[in-house]
Amino acid sequence: MDIPLFGDAPNKRRREINLGGTHTATSHNDILQEAKLRRIQRDDQRRRQDAARRIQHSWRGYAAQRDVRRRLRSTFEQDITSLTGLRCLVLLGQDEEALARWSAVILSSRKDILAQSDQSAVVLLQRVSRMILRSVSKNPHSPHAQAHLAVLNALLSDNPARATLSRYLVSHGFYPSLRQAVSQLPVPAPKQSSILSPLATLLTAPLSIPDLLPLSLRELLLSVLTIPLLPNRLLPALGPFSVRLPLASLDLVPLDIINDPALSSIESKIHLLANLAAFTPPRYSALPVPAFAVYLQLCALLMNALPTHALEPPANRPDATKSWADGDDSDEEIDTKVEIVSSFEELQSLPQLDERTRKRLQTLPSPDHISTLLRASQNAKLTPTIISFCFALVTVWPTRRDKVLGTMVAYNRGSLVREVYRSYVRSSPLGRDESYSEITNPDYAAHWPPLLLLAELYTQALLTMGDDEFFSEGKNPDVPRNPLSLDELKVYSRKLLNIAFALYWREDAASAQESVPGLGQVKWENVRDKATKCLQALHARDSRRPFTTPEHWLVTAHMDMSTFIQAAILEEKQLSQPEGGRAPLLNKRQIAYLSPRLGVLNNIPFAIPFDVRVGIFRRFVLNDMQMRGVSEWRGRGTHRVTIRRDHISQDGFDRLGEVDLRSPIAITFVDQWGQEEAGIDGGGVFKEFLTSLCKEVFDTDRGLWLANKKNELYPAPHSYATESHSLAWYRFIGRILGKALYDGILVDVAFAGFFLAKWLGKQSWLDDLASLDPELYQGLIFLKHYTGNPEDLSLNFTVAQEEFGETRTTDLIPNGSNIPVTRENRLQYIYLVAHYRLTKQIKKQSTAFFEGLSEIIDPKWLRMFNQQELQILLGGVDTPIDLDDLRKHTQYGGLYDDHHLTIQLFWQVVNTFTQEERRKLLRFATSCSRPPLLGFKELNPNFAIRDATDDEKRLPTASTCVNLLKLPRYTSARVLREKLLQAINSNAGFDLS
Template sequence: MIPIWGDERRRPINLGGAASPAPSHAAILDQAKARRQEREDNRRREESAVRVQAWWRGVKETKLVKAEMKRVFVGDVEGIRGLRCLVLVGRDEEVLAMWSAAMVDEQTLFRLATGPDQASWLVLIRQTSFLLLQSVADSPKSPYATAHLKVLKHLLAPSTGGVLGAEAPALAQDITTYLLKHDLYAHLERAIRSIPIEAKSAPALPLLVSLTTSPLSAFTSTTASYHQCLLLLFTHILTIPLLPNRLPLASLTEFSSRLPLFSLGILAPSIPLLINNPSLSTPGSKINIVANLIAFTPPRYPTLPAAALDTYLYLLTTLMNALPINSLDPPVPGTKSSNPSSSWATAAADDDSDSETESHSLARVSIVSSFTPKPSPPPALDPRTQKRLSTIPDVKHLNALLSASHRHPSTQLSLVSFFLSLGTVWPARRERVLSTLVVYTGGGLVRELYRGFVRASPLGRDDNPGSLMDPSYASSWPPLLFLADLYTQSLLTMGDDEFFSSASTTAPTAPRNPLTLDELTAFSRKLLNIAFTLYWREDQTNVQEGGVPGVNLKWEGVREKVTKCLQAIHARDSRKPFTPPGHWLVSSQIDMQSFVEAAVFEEQQIEQPTGSRPLSKRQVAYMSPRLGVLNNIPFAIPFEVRVSIFRNFVVNDMVSRGVDRHRRTGRTRVSVRRGSVAQDGFDKLEGADLKAPIEITFIDQFGQEEAGIDGGGVFKEFFTSLCKEVFDTDRGLWLANKKNELYPNPHAYATEQHSLSWYRFIGRILGKAMYEGILVDVAFAGFFLAKWLGKQKSFLDDLASLDPDLYQGLIFLKHYTGNPEDLSLNFTVAVEEFGLTKTIDLIPDGSNVAVTRENRLQYIQLVSHYRLSKQIKQQSEAFFEGLLEMIDTKWLRMFNQQEVQILLGGVNSPVDLEDLRKHTNYGGLYDDKEETITTFWNVVDSFDQEQRRALLRFVTSCSRPPLLGFKELVPNFAIRDAGQDEQRLPTASTCVNLLKLPRYKNEDVLREKLLQAIHAGAGFDLS
């Protein structure tokens, strides 16, 4: 019945008698619109009322029908009518509980499956099974959940010896297929997750676990349904966090035994689909699969078939490649990680060196890149998950994987990809993994990688260096990158004797380089082509942000790995060349003249805020491709070209500062006493701008200023005298190795504030020498020079020049064939000072950590690192602080250790007499045709190289010629007449590189007097 809502429809009648004013046209339209809207509202109200009344009648009727059906069901619980009523009633927990309690017995459950009602029963039982599944998923801890699960277990895995007989498998397949279409595994996942982890005694849990694998027994492994079940098992069950911790022991054993790991091979084509499944959209779900797989799979390694092992490794690799860096080792919430490499924030920091983390050497004074956004922090992990994940890089696990892969060589590529992804996503454990592999494969893995995968790789070929980013090369990257990592790690503890050994020169059991020198030459050329291509790209944004196909790395990460290995190999070649001439150069790929001009221009464009830390190598590479090459792989450019660029950088810096070395005004004047050159220089140059010209005035022994104007020569004399004093090892700041190469004294008093101030001053003075192009006759130890450049890698071989006895001891330990624990070593180092010996831990609680076969390479590396770096850390930092006031970090990184030494002291090469003669100036009565001068050059021409170097030292205070020839000697080499007294010896003013040569008439006399002067050091003249 439709109600009458009022008299809204009656036409309004005016009975007042008075005439109303005529409405306007707009008013008439508004009234018509309002009446139309009113009628529409009334119509909607009437329709709504009809629907509400119909719904209410339906609800009442449904309740009556359901009540009647429940009455019928109660009267026929085990019959077909009762089953039909149950399905029609739907999710009524009381009815479901009553039915499942009656059907727990398998005989009763399947009684109707073979009779005349078979077809109806099959349709109804499918729907009933889904109702039971929904009920369990919603309330797995309810009292009736156990009965529901027992019924489901009978339905999904009926006994073939029961009522159904041979029809049991077909029925199981039918019901399983139906439930799979209705999200069987999603419901099981929800049910298991709903049970607290600690509630292992929940009665429903064993039945739920059994149901997770029952569908797999319903199909053969070759069917699409089996493949679907396996895929769903991974996406829904193995993503459950702490799955092994949730299960009682019996269920854990059952699940582990029924997990179809042997059939994993069929899953290989679907792994990309699995990774992109919405169930795995978060890093946490991927980590859960990794942790659960590691809990169940390792015991099966010895028996897994090749296809299953290969797919397993592929799956783990793909999962880890999809994780953010450091996801497997995030910081504990509320705490500060003690290990910077295990902190997620480190992923955003620029780490372009593996120098000591606490050092402020050039490699470590990097800042967070302003070009790369900070990554989001990884999810916090349960400590139990972290503990399970920690077994992945464990020695036993890695060895088990290696053994399994050796049984199935076809899996080696997948194993290598796994190792690479593990080290990438878990950088804090990368060195541990690499060290373990170095120890346990004895170089064999390096050889297998190179000869089996990298040697024939299309990457880095000379004929096609620019196609690196071709997606078709995806499978070629993992072995090459992992080989680069592994070989770099090997070199950290490989002495030069081992590096240059070969199978033909050593006994079969003797340690040797896993790669021949020819193989290293080819391998390093591949690396060089790859690195140069990535640094040389104008589009550095793609290098920073573009991902490598199939690898969890940006192209920038590829470049860093390749560069580190390349630098390590080049360092060996620099000490003892084994590559052919021109091997490291890319001169054929670029025009050097334009390269120099562009590099100088790009350096001018880089503006760095005053007082900020030096730009890292990564930042430089982003801002300038040419400076990126010069800062990371400088050896690709000829040394002479780089020196020319360096000089251009200095000139540009002078221009930008308004410095004019030839201008007499505006100079800093400093007076120094002849007997206290070092102390006065230290006191009076503190705070002075050493990039500006410094005018030195010497004070003689009577306190009077010496006559003369400093045009540069007096400063050189001051500088030469200063260096002789400050680098005298008797002063206690420096020590010398057996090659008379200097390094900071590691003694405790060298770390006192006064000593550190001296190191800082010396750094500034040496920086001034490099800035001005003044050669210094001092040689530094290679490991100390490496710290200048941020390239100190604690090479074991560097230790030989510092402590030969310790070096031999570590070599013995490295190759010891017995049990290293018999040697009773621990992770400590003994230091003797003032006659007392103290023990220092190399790692926390190192005195209680024994050196074993597994960790001995780590011990060797830490001992070397301590002696080469940590002992002189503060001294080096102070020295570098002063040096960097004068020389930009970018400039220094263009050179290696040997080249920096050449910049400081000139090239240790034969004295080119023609070049010297061409750039010699004459004074007084001399010119190039004068008789004494002609005789002089004839005599010098007869000198051997040692005698020529002695002459050079006598005149210039440095025995080595300038790198770019004598045209670079400032001021030029000069000869001036010193009178007619032939009994006088020649003298020299080293401050202005001037030889004062008497006018000898006889060649023999000239030779005798000159040799006497240069070897006796006689005739030094300050006038």
């Protein structure tokens, strides 16, 4: 036969060959796509075959399993109560129907099966009990749950193998499973429930195994006592459950439980705290000391781990933190009346708590609970844990701080305060002069709670402590003894001063927001605030009636003063000249954050010498003048104002109400005939205007001001003073006094200390009431020390006041007329009465006054001083007049110079004057009898003497507006003395000639 050429088959199409030597692009792509498609088809076919094999395998396995389960079920049904039936039940797995059948049969006829103790049976019972537990946790309301619980209780109670079974279950999720079951119970629990009693019994079953108790109790705390509203869910069975709780063994639980992941959320910590508060307090007296100590420590750790305000009602978060000790009109931060920048703190997200949980937690800070706690902790070993507990409580729950602290202060007549200081604070390394800068050392963590709690306690005690008690040495049986002696207060206040200064002085402002080691959420800023508040209160007492030396409060040894002054001035200038516009008014905390030097000056100014602070104040004013382009009295922007001599106050109010008083003011007086008066324009006659204005507006007959027995002024508290036109006058007077401070003009007006405290944003104390109403003060002191039943005095939470012949009653708290004053709440009543009289009655007046004052004087400048120092800044220092200093800074005019005969005679005569006569002379010439604090170089304008006439029969006159004495040219010392004394004692008038 013929063989085809080139091996071609006879019927096969000959392959086409491209003799051109190349393939086209299209044919090449087709070949690649075809190869790819065939590969995909082969892979798909392989997957299909593999899937089919798996399906077949699974089906065969399922069929076999179904067959095995059918046989197992059949065997199980034939002999449920035998060991074989039990084994079949285990092999069947989580078969709810089989489990239910087994539990029912066992309970009805074969409970003995549960008591088997051979190893194989015990292993099977372990598996079955775990399966039953899962069934209950999945659905505690199922029809079979009661039988399951009964079986579990039988296995874990009267059973030879109960220890083995309990150990197995606890290590295999016993308590997490029960948590799941209990969490599904309704709230409140129904009165008739078939599962509550056995479920509550089961919760405590493993706790009866001694060697298992530590683990079981830990798991119970973490899984069960963290369930929200646990007592409400177990209510019908709550009594037996509570009795079986082994709270006496709490010391077996390590405190590192606080770091367990189960307590990672805020809510879990709060619910554990609430449940502990429900079950433990009724058993305080029966708890062994170790268990009680662990309970207190655990509660303290839980509270320390919570954000501040976490336990507060929503209405009190985060800014409604006022308590009765703060007052509902607290003046602690008077800056709130003006513009405030936002806080530097980031607010944490706080949980929403059920009202029942919140009510349960409210028992912790209640006076009854704190009293019970203190009575139960008489053992000295518990004092450190009580300190930690109470410090954590007042930190996390600020609105209840007064209830806790007030109860602790009053407990056993202050013995707790004394014990905390003498046992824990006195020997503390914190705040010592030689190591003040090491306070952030983590090794000192354990020393902080007692020191800070003592600061809180003593600050609270000072709210209602009179000076008679403060300085009491226990010799008078009718006056309680100060819990701390004056020597102890000196040591403690020095510790606080070193701590506060070190924390304000830290250059790294962000470190203030770091948490204190061992104190949970407490930050260094909180430590600084607590130390500062107590320190300020102690210094206020010392300022009014010294018990230390002036050097006690100074920290000049810790710094170079000249560097401090320059840095403070620079920092203030930077804060006063922000980029982009007007500087915001900052509160004390914000200033401390931005500027360490200003933080010291605004919070603990007494750490810096007074004369240094006055110099800094004058530099602040000078910087402000320069910033606004006013460096001299006759600077740019002088405002010229005409004032009628017989309408000084009204014209001043009308024409200076909206004028920028920081600019120079030129006053022109008009007499009663409408003629302008001639005057020496040393900046206008503004000083004379100011002196005359003060005489008018501070006249108590005008109705705006009242005077106490020391003739010190404070705003009138009656309703007339709170009307809009009166408040406008207070604002105007504040502006005018601000102008006097700004220009360094001394004003011969004395204000009551409690009113000056308002200028500085400070709290008024009970002892301030003595200067306002001595009778009321004595009555409150009597009530405080009254040994009988205060309810016999028939007092309630109201205050009566008389106005224009009518007496009206005001509630101190809501429904106060129906709340009697008792032994428990009398300190609150005393504080509220004092707060009402010292603060609330003059709240609007003080606010209006301060608004005007702060328009001229930056509030942070004023906060460099206390009340007494501010009075000196306003009216000069009440010290002997230094004639050498006065002569050194005296200017002469006309024919006079320092060598003129009359001037020589003048200084000889004045040198023979008594201090009272010298004050009268100074008042005659300058309108103020007190010299400036920093000497007569600060008198503005300087004291001056000018010749008046050669008529020696004329009396000397003065132009107080320019501090000018116009002295005739006397040639006899006797005549000069006689005329000068006659003039200053007869108050010879102002002379414009």
